[in-house]
């Protein structure tokens with residue numbers, strides 16, 4: 266069966282405009298009743314990375330969540346909204362992101378992901394077991410609500426990547442450690458996790474996304490769409506096309522192509538609603554992070570890879586010494602010393618969690634010295650995925 270993706274235009278976060286666009290996007294896939302039956306426990310999973318106000322485009326906008334909750338209730342489902350923020354408690358993040366107020370108005374609970382269960386994933390391509398939030402495994406229906414954003418490590422965070430939030434707090438760091446600098450391995454992990462969770466429906470907040478150094482320190486960019494789909498890989502393939510990014514440059518899609526998963530072939534996706542050509546963006550700016558690795562000769566050492574790759578740099582003037590980066594660094598190679606954050610670059614795995622989670626935007630992306638001096642040489646070894 267062809268994967269279905271629907272695109273609707275929406276250029277404002279006004280309640281009515283979002284409600285109409287989300288409803289149309291879901292109707293184009295057959296309507297909410299196709300996914301939610303009366304009495305179903307429905308877990309809605311937005312991107313609640315950190316406690317930023319909606320205008321900063323870090324989190325899924327609260328009006329998208331409201332529109333989806335309304336649809337779920339209309340179908341007789343029992344909605345809950347959950348995520349595992351990268352920084353801060355879910356309650357505080359939801360409050361600052363404007364989500365708590367809307368959920369209180371609608372009498373919908375916030376669902377904590379700290380209670381985790383081990384889920385066997387025998388069908389996994391590489392990863393056969395995950396610790397996932399209990400609420401995710403016990404839901405009858407999962408609705409995935411990603412936000413379109415750039416991402417230092419994985420190029421973009423879209424539909425497949427949004428499922429990573431179903432792994433609670435510190436466990437995420439362990440996955441970064443396990444995959445190390447290998448983005449393709451990390452992408453395979455994200456795919457295995459997505460296929461385990463397998464959300465019935467994805468509704469993407471593409472009204473205002475984030476370009477530049479996302480997923481938390483980039484710049485809001487008006488895109489003007491809501492996209493819905495039943496297959497996250499297909500949704501990401503269509504989104505890449507809209508953003509002007511080659512399909513295989515997105516590591517999760519590249520991994521899906523290697524596995525020949527359904528949804529990787531743009532020509533075989535049943536795209537409904539707006540015409541793809543009419544919603545394509547020009548000049549979408551990606552993260553300044555540059556990775557190297559896959560095509561380096563085997564004799565290249567880890568230190569040489571590090572010399573060619575971008576690296577995190579602390580802007581000491583902006584840094585408020587909160588320690589969030591030190592706490593979240595997977596290999597624990599950051600420390601606070603003499604009122605400064607120190608990074609042991611030799612052991613840095615270039616995961617950019619510190620960049621993603623710094624609440625002050627004080628972790629910058631620095632181009633390597635070799636790249637600055639010999640841009641052609643470094644580009645030769647650039648790792649697209």
Ligand code: SF4
Pocket residue numbers: 579583584585586587588589590591606622623624625626627628
């Ligand atoms: S760099 Fe950011 S996260 Fe790290 S201590 Fe400074 S303000 Fe906190």
Ligand code: SF4
Pocket residue numbers: 577593594595596597598599608612613614615616617618619620
């Ligand atoms: S310093 Fe930053 S990029 Fe390096 S390992 Fe730690 S969190 Fe990852």
